[in-house]
Amino acid sequence: MNGNWVENRDLMLELLALPSHVDRVVCPPSVYLAQVAELISGSDIQLGAQDVDWHEAGAFTGEISAAMAADVGVSYVIVGHSERRALYGEGNEVCLRKTEAVLKKGLIPIFCVGETKAERDSDETNRVIAAQLAELIEMVPLDRLMIAYEPVWAIGTGEVATPQQADNVHKHIRQLVAAKDKDAAERIQILYGGSVNAGNAAGLFAMPDIDGALVGGASLKAKDFSSICCATTEE
Numbered sequence: 001m002n003g004n005w006v007e008n009r010d011l012m013l014e015l016l017a018l019p020s021h022v023d024r025v026v027c028p029p030s031v032y033l034a035q036v037a038e039l040i041s042g043s044d045i046q047l048g049a050q051d052v053d054w055h056e057a058g059a060f061t062g063e064i065s066a067a068m069a070a071d072v073g074v075s076y077v078i079v080g081h082s083e084r085r086a087l088y089g090e091g092n093e094v095c096l097r098k099t100e101a102v103l104k105k106g107l108i109p110i111f112c113v114g115e116t117k118a119e120r121d122s123d124e125t126n127r128v129i130a131a132q133l134a135e136l137i138e139m140v141p142l143d144r145l146m147i148a149y150e151p152v153w154a155i156g157t158g159e160v161a162t163p164q165q166a167d168n169v170h171k172h173i174r175q176l177v178a179a180k181d182k183d184a185a186e187r188i189q190i191l192y193g194g195s196v197n198a199g200n201a202a203g204l205f206a207m208p209d210i211d212g213a214l215v216g217g218a219s220l221k222a223k224d225f226s227s228i229c230c231a232t233t234e235e
């Protein structure tokens with residue numbers, strides 16, 4: 001819940017002027033999707049929504065549907081961000097329904113998983129991640145999905161997972177996917193999120209199973225976001 005009309009325009013114009021060799025998706029609040037769609041039209045930046053409802057349409061006051069998001073130019077939708085899970089009570093079942101609704105409209109879900117500090121401290125990380133992904137891996141076409149590993153304790157806190165901590169979980173996620181579909185496991189993009197910034201991005205991207213980042217705070221400054229993009233090692 002950041003940004004406004006003028007700030008979005010300035011941020012996007014600055015971002016559009018900076019070079020990048022990687023896939024970039026920007027996910028503004030839903031009320032600004034159409035504004036940002038227009039600003040990035042003709043560029044290689046793609047549009048994502050932060051959330052959608054899982055119903056197709058109807059009496060769901062305040063919500064937006066996957067069809068509405070697609071209608072204004074969205075290609076990606078974040079599903080199950082930890083703030084949605086923790087603050088709005090979205091559990092695995094809702095996240096799965098949302099994922100299915102997003103896929104049905106031809107959009108790509110960015111499905112977020114992550115453990116709390118207490119879960120990490122009691123060595124529960126892998127079990128929690130596996131539980132968050134179990135149904136998804138069984139029910140959804142794995143070649144049309146991105147997964148974001150976002151340890152809850154690292155989001156917006158300035159406390160980033162070490163590259164090794166993050167990579168261990170990414171490896172675990174890839175193994176969970178591989179148990180269902182080996183080819184999809186090689187291709188699936190697993191993003192790390194949680195206090196990624198211009199200073200720590202290169203270390204994270206250097207790890208074999210980290211394919212990209214889901215950036216919150218640092219994406220609000222075009223130069224920081226661009227430095228993160230430039231820190232990637234592969235085309």
Ligand code: PGA
Nearest residue numbers: 155156194195215216217
């Ligand atoms: P952060 O946010 O980069 O500010 O930690 C990440 C997120 O909200 O997913």
